[in-house]
Amino acid sequence: MCKDCGCSFTAHEHTHTHADGTTHTHSHEHGEDLQNHEHFHHSHDGVVHSHNGGENPHTHGFNPALKDEKTVNVITKILSKNDEQAKNNRAWLDENKILCLNLMSSPGSGKTTLLEATIKSGKFKIGVVEGDLETNKDADRIVKAGAEAHQITTGQSCHLDAFMVHEGLHHLPLENLDLVFVENVGNLVCPASYDVGSHLNVVLLSTPEGSDKVAKYPVMFRAADLVVITKISLGKYFDFNIQNVIDDVHKLNPKADIIALDSVSGEGVEKWLKYLEYKKEFR
Numbered sequence: 001m002c003k004d005c006g007c008s009f010t011a012h013e014h015t016h017t018h019a020d021g022t023t024h025t026h027s028h029e030h031g032e033d034l035q036n037h038e039h040f041h042h043s044h045d046g047v048v049h050s051h052n053g054g055e056n057p058h059t060h061g062f063n064p065a066l067k068d069e070k071t072v073n074v075i076t077k078i079l080s081k082n083d084e085q086a087k088n089n090r091a092w093l094d095e096n097k098i099l100c101l102n103l104m105s106s107p108g109s110g111k112t113t114l115l116e117a118t119i120k121s122g123k124f125k126i127g128v129v130e131g132d133l134e135t136n137k138d139a140d141r142i143v144k145a146g147a148e149a150h151q152i153t154t155g156q157s158c159h160l161d162a163f164m165v166h167e168g169l170h171h172l173p174l175e176n177l178d179l180v181f182v183e184n185v186g187n188l189v190c191p192a193s194y195d196v197g198s199h200l201n202v203v204l205l206s207t208p209e210g211s212d213k214v215a216k217y218p219v220m221f222r223a224a225d226l227v228v229i230t231k232i233s234l235g236k237y238f239d240f241n242i243q244n245v246i247d248d249v250h251k252l253n254p255k256a257d258i259i260a261l262d263s264v265s266g267e268g269v270e271k272w273l274k275y276l277e278y279k280k281e282f283r
Helices: 069-095 111-120 137-145 162-169 218-222 232-237 242-252 269-282
Strands: 011-017 023-029 038-040 050-052 099-104 126-132 148-153 179-183 200-206 226-230 257-260
Touching (some): 099 269, 111 126, 111 137, 126 162, 137 148, 148 162, 162 179, 218 242, 226 242, 242 257, 257 269
Parallel strands (some): 126 179, 200 226, 226 257
Antiparallel strands (some): 011 023, 038 050
């Protein structure tokens, strides 16, 4: 159950697309009981392991009464377990000397296009955990660009959580990667509330969305370590004021870095790549 909007689901799918184009999909289903379900993962070194939902629950029965005491207790427990799993994800990434970035934004802001430009730069070995309600189209684009990808289709959920990302990481060759990106479900509200185990939160804002979004969606921008303003070549066609965005971000979140770029034209992309290099080296 999402603590912000109350959305829920009883099943989601995982799709793993290989570099040769081979795709595997399996359904991951949950009942109403948060405490008693298991997750089975692909094997490492021939060993298959699982974890029980009593220790690590990660999806949630629907209850629209988000202020109901029972519901609040359930959500509190979910968030606590999620945070615990997020710490485990970070520790696992640290063991493999990987920098992980959680990309969050509204749909269509340019997350996948930015990832394609990053992959094609050839500067990093990259894996991506993709989150969408349906289809593996973004994962296919990532693989075509030259990186590893694992698609999670959430069905009805508005965000990825630490447990979904944990499973996604099991489908990536971490020992061969420099960076892992979590491309979260397109949504400017709920993903900000869920630690997925990344080292950095990156929030994208495209010029067609308008420069008022920072003030309208403060929770998301408070959670950002970096704000990337995208599609800047289109700024002249929209009522978008970059300086206003910068001012609004720094009022909410003085420590946030800001980069303006255009993934298609290439303007500002080098600054993004240098940011990644710096964070990778000094994290």
